Amino acid sequence: MDWGLKNRLAQIIRPETGKAVMLAVDHGYFLGPVSRLENPAKTIAPLMQYADSLMITRGALRACVDPLRTKPIVLRVSGGNSIVGKDLSDEGLTVSFEDAIRLNVSAVAISIYVGTDHENRTLTNLSKLVDEGQRYGMPVLAVTAVGKELAKRDARYLSLCCRIAAELGAHFVKTYYCDEFEKVVETCPVPVVIAGGPKLKSDEDALELAYEAIARGAAGVDMGRNIWQSRYPVPMIAAIRKIVHEKMTFAAARELFEDLKKKHPAEARVK
Numbered sequence: 001m002d003w004g005l006k007n008r009l010a011q012i013i014r015p016e017t018g019k020a021v022m023l024a025v026d027h028g029y030f031l032g033p034v035s036r037l038e039n040p041a042k043t044i045a046p047l048m049q050y051a052d053s054l055m056i057t058r059g060a061l062r063a064c065v066d067p068l069r070t071k072p073i074v075l076r077v078s079g080g081n082s083i084v085g086k087d088l089s090d091e092g093l094t095v096s097f098e099d100a101i102r103l104n105v106s107a108v109a110i111s112i113y114v115g116t117d118h119e120n121r122t123l124t125n126l127s128k129l130v131d132e133g134q135r136y137g138m139p140v141l142a143v144t145a146v147g148k149e150l151a152k153r154d155a156r157y158l159s160l161c162c163r164i165a166a167e168l169g170a171h172f173v174k175t176y177y178c179d180e181f182e183k184v185v186e187t188c189p190v191p192v193v194i195a196g197g198p199k200l201k202s203d204e205d206a207l208e209l210a211y212e213a214i215a216r217g218a219a220g221v222d223m224g225r226n227i228w229q230s231r232y233p234v235p236m237i238a239a240i241r242k243i244v245h246e247k248m249t250f251a252a253a254r255e256l257f258e259d260l261k262k263k264h265p266a267e268a269r270v271k
C-alpha cells in the first residue's frame with residue numbers, strides 16, 4: 001500500500017485499536033428524507049464527536065457539514081436508484097474521482113449487488129473505482145448491498161460477496177452481521193465492517209449486534225439507523241464506541257447506555 005492510501009485508511013480504521021466507528025448518514029441517496037435524517041446537519045451534529053468518520057454523499061457533505069469542523073469522510077459514490085423505483089440494484093457511479101479528491105475525502109464507497117441483474121455492472125464499477133483508488137491513493141469501501149431482499153443476509157451469501165469485493169481490490173468491505181459471522185471475516189482478506197441494517201426492535205438488540213460483530217472479528221461498525229433512529233442517539237453511539245475501541249462487554253455497554261440516558265434525555269418523536 002502506498003503512503004497516501006495507508007494514511008487515508010488509518011483515518012478510518014484507527015491504528016491505535018485497529019477498529020473503526022463510522023457513522024453512516026448516506027441513506028438519502030435512495031431513501032430521500034428518511035425518518036430522523038430529515039435534516040442531516042441536525043442529526044449529525046451531536047453524534048460527530050463519537051465517530052471516527054462519516055459516511056455521506058457529496059450533496060449532504062457540501063450542504064450539511066462544516067468543512068472547518070468535521071471528521072474524515074467516506075464518500076458514497078454510487079447510486080442512481082430510489083426506493084420507489086423498479087430495482088434497487090441498478091446502481092452506477094455518481095461522483096467523479098476528481099470531485100472526491102476536491103472534497104478531500106478519506107475513502108470512497110460503492111455498493112455491489114451480487115446475484116442480481118446488475119451484478120456485472122456493479123462489480124466492474126468497483127474494479128474501475130479500485131483502479132482510480134490505486135492511482136490516487138484513495139481506499140475503496142465495497143458495500144455488499146441486498147436492496148429490499150433482507151433475507152439474503154446469511155453467512156454463505158455474505159462471504160461470497162465480501163470475498164468477491166476483496167478479490168476485485170476493495171481495500172475494506174461493509175456487510176451485514178449474520179449467524180456464523182466469523183466465517184465471513186475469516187474468508188475475507190481485507191477488513192470487514194458492519195452495517196446496522198433497518199432499526200432493530202430495541203436499543204439493546206443494536207448494542208448486542210455491535211458487540212457480537214466485534215467479538216467475531218469485525219474491524220468496526222458503519223452504522224446509521226440503529227444509532228440515529230434510536231430515541232437515545234448519543235448514548236447509543238457512545239456505548240457502541242466503547243464496544244468497538246475499548247472491548248467493552250455487552251453487559252457493561254448496556255449499563256453505560258442506561259446511565260447515559262439520564263444525561264441525554266429522549267428525543268421528541270415527530271409523527
Ligand code: 5RP
Nearest residue numbers: 024195196197222223224225
Ligand atoms: C446504505 C448504506 C448505509 O450506509 C448502510 O446501510 C449503513 O446504515 P444502516 O446501519 O442504517 O444500515 O450503505 O446503502
